[in-house]
Amino acid sequence: MTTEAAIRVQGIEKSFKDLHVLRGVDFDVARGSIFALLGSNGAGKTTLVRILSTLLKADAGTASVQGFDVAANPGDVRESISLTGQFAAVDEVLSGRENLVLVARLRHLKDPGAIADDLLARFSLTDAGGRKAATYSGGMRRRLDIAMSLIGNPPTIFLDEPTTGLDPQARIEVWQTVKKLADNGTTVLLTTQYLDEAEQLADRIAILHKGTIIQNGTLAELKQLLPPATVEYVEKQPSLEDVFLALVGDTGDEDDGETETVDVETSAADRTVRARKEPR
Incomplete structure (x- = not known):
């Protein structure tokens, strides 16, 4: 080279x-x-x-x-x-292999069938080589x-x-x-x-x-043509899903009547929501 x-x-x-x-x-x-x-x-x-x-x-x-x-x-x-x-x-009427053989013949190359098989393998098309290109x-x-x-x-x-x-x-x-x-x-x-x-x-x-x-x-x-990226702080408010999971938990266990405290932290806002269920 x-x-x-x-x-x-x-x-x-x-x-x-x-x-x-x-x-x-x-x-x-x-x-x-x-x-x-x-x-x-x-x-x-x-x-x-x-x-x-x-x-x-x-x-x-x-x-x-x-x-x-x-x-x-x-x-x-x-x-x-x-x-x-x-x-x-x-050519969608021809198979994948037939397309390759056709071009190899047009280029007057020796053993166009071997050339086609090699390219089918090289491009991971061997299994589809006999199918029409339309498929x-x-x-x-x-x-x-x-x-x-x-x-x-x-x-x-x-x-x-x-x-x-x-x-x-x-x-x-x-x-x-x-x-x-x-x-x-x-x-x-x-x-x-x-x-x-x-x-x-x-x-x-x-x-x-x-x-x-x-x-x-x-x-x-x-x-490097642009200035370095800047990081801005954006406060993320808790979604209704966050509130729901904080209140009911996500374990699927039935309420056993005991006091339960769940903390949910919104990473961007750095705040904690507490929900307490009092015993019956």
């Missing part, structure tokens, strides 16, 4: 008629790292990914992937990357989509909002998959509008706003 950046972006600009989407974007992505491009809808994230994956030409600036200029050497760039869009691009959950479908993107072992993968529309459990499954990719040496550029996703996954985070990168750094570095 060399120290050269896997992705280098310098002064990239892109407009659609009078709409200026990218206004001079600069950043580097280290090899084998996860880089999160964070921004709201319309910030220009997908446009930038399309430029880096040679699907769109920039109006100005330069960009390279694995040392290949995206404008001058688009063929070499395409051999070095894989792109997973916002929605899983799987897969959202998380399984996205994992299959990412597995298809990895056929041919591209050193760089672009994930454009990979957890859009997924439930919490499916999002966690995708997060685990992305972490494994980086652990195995794959460079991941991840676009997202979810703050917790960038916080969980990224080695570095760049915030794209109105077409420019306004901050770029590690999570710790970005947190």
Whole structure:
């Protein structure tokens, strides 16, 4: 592994008629790292990914992937990357294994069946490999989509909002998959509008706003931009449940006629409520 950046972006600009989407974007992505491009809808994230994956030409600036200029050497760039869009691009008529075999054949790889079986095992989909993709959950479908993107072992993968529309459990499954990719040496550029996703996954985070990168750094570095948190004392009043349990107790024992004293302390208010039952 060399120290050269896997992705280098310098002064990239892109407009659609009078709409200026990218206004001079600069950043580097280290090899084998996860880089999160964070921004709201319309910030220009997908446009930038399309430029880096040679699907769109920039109006100005330069960009390279694995040392290949995206404008001058688009063929070499395409051999070095894989792109997973916002929605899983799987054939629902085919089984999970058949989807993988199809992509391996399209890439003219030897022994596509073995490649498919290896990826099914790697993404914990072996048991579901013979089922149609239409029967897969959202998380399984996205994992299959990412597995298809990895056929041919591209050193760089672009994930454009990979957890859009997924439930919490499916999002966690995708997060685990992305972490494994980086652990195995794959460079991941991840676009997202979810703050917790960038916080969980990224080695570095760049915030794209109105077409420019306004901050770029590690999570710790970005947190230092704000003043330290302050702690304020808020008095918590006892709830009706607190009062009820203080009066009747929570053991379920019947009243034996003896005197009983119960203390309930509200942690924030530091007060004690006493209830006494007199003997009959």
